[in-house]
Amino acid sequence: MFITIQYINLNDQMIKRHLQDWLVFTRLLYTPAQMIINHEKTQPFSLRMVHQLLNKLTEHEDLEFVVKNGPNESYFHLVDGNLLEKHLITQDIFLKQKQMILNYMDIKMNKRGLFGYLRSYDEYLYHNTEEIKMRLAFEETQAIEQLPKIRNQKNEIVVDCNQFAGYDIFYRGFCLTSCWRIYFSSRYHKIIPLAVVQEVQQVEQVCKVAEDVWFVELYKDPYRWQEKLNLNYQRLFRDQMGIDQLAWNNGVGILREPLIEYAYTDNVIQTVQYQNDRLQPTPKKEATHFVTRVYDIIHDNYQERRVKGTLNAQAYFPWVDEQGMKMMNYLVLNPKYSLDEGLCAYEFYLRNYLEINVADERYQEYLAILNIYLPDEFLTKIPYKPLKEKMADIHFSRLKKRRKRIFFDLKKENNHLRVNFIPFSAMKNTNEISRVGG
Structure with a gap:
């Protein structure tokens, strides 16, 4: 023991x-x-x-x-x-x-x-x-x-x-x-x-x-x-x-769909737990019930809300630019620890943010963007061709480069996603970099 x-x-x-x-x-x-x-x-x-x-x-x-x-x-x-x-x-x-x-x-x-x-x-x-x-x-x-x-x-x-x-x-x-x-x-x-x-x-x-x-x-x-x-x-x-x-220290995470997600802003913690119709823990994309908790650490103020419903686009892309008609999320990855230079991780995250079922008019009208921040040296190692081969059911646009970023667009039926690969050196919040990759 x-x-x-x-x-x-x-x-x-x-x-x-x-x-x-x-x-x-x-x-x-x-x-x-x-x-x-x-x-x-x-x-x-x-x-x-x-x-x-x-x-x-x-x-x-x-x-x-x-x-x-x-x-x-x-x-x-x-x-x-x-x-x-x-x-x-x-x-x-x-x-x-x-x-x-x-x-x-x-x-x-x-x-x-x-x-x-x-x-x-x-x-x-x-x-x-x-x-x-x-x-x-x-x-x-x-x-x-x-x-x-x-x-x-x-x-x-x-x-x-x-x-x-x-x-x-x-x-x-x-x-x-x-x-x-x-x-x-x-x-x-x-x-x-x-x-x-x-x-x-x-x-x-x-x-x-x-x-x-x-x-x-x-x-x-x-x-x-x-x-x-x-x-x-x-x-x-x-x-x-x-x-x-x-937390993880393998550079790319565990590649599993979450049962709960966290968001931290200053001294406030927000969590969303995903549940099925029997109010049991369930993966995010299968959820029909949601438990939202907001806790203010400084003022010791706790709020809880339980609702039944379906996911909207903001559950995947929480940052919305109304004027530019864009919705965005981001990841910080470090593929240097992966034996396949991040290929499996890229596929998991691309499918995770593309293959979503949301009843949200804005999703069809807005540009859905996933920003993936990488060590600078990996910007030239994006496995574009292997990804296209592994994800043959998805349409890839051409790989493009613009202003220190590499990007392409994905489309599957009515779903769409722009994927930007951005170097760490262009990232504003360096605290996020320090916690990724061990």
């Missing part, structure tokens, strides 16, 4: 209390035999030395500390008043001490906890190990060959863990993932309206364990994570939360 808790903004007194609790909790789980301080040599565990070390710590320290005994290991990293606590324990210990462990999580999350989770360590490794050599320790070569691949920063071919439901990724300093038990503090409202967490569907339970702490349990038995039904629950939770709409 793998246990993680993240704390923030701790003062000296809080740090000492948390680390004393960490030590007591560890010793209740197992008897430490060894310890490692700041990656130095492993030495025999000494309770006296540990107490001396913990008593000297302040919020300005930068310290990593590990204690272990066989397969059991406990760790903390303290830096600038923020604390990360981890425990790795055997299944036997977890089953014997389960209630104590769950109580510990509830209590500690209420003491400046930001985020926490419990999950099978095998599940964590499967969903978060990208290096092929490391995966060989728990997976056959033939199975690894079937997994999606990308290039990493070192230009090595690795597994694209972005495609896995249990992949841990960070957005604006917040950890986002999907696993057996996930704990959220109310501070997550800065990126996700907490009503999205509270109303998540098809999970084992959603509970409020303290004034500003919730946990979600996806299924009953964490050690049966590989069962198809539980994997489906894990994927559905990730999609309902919209994790992959917020």
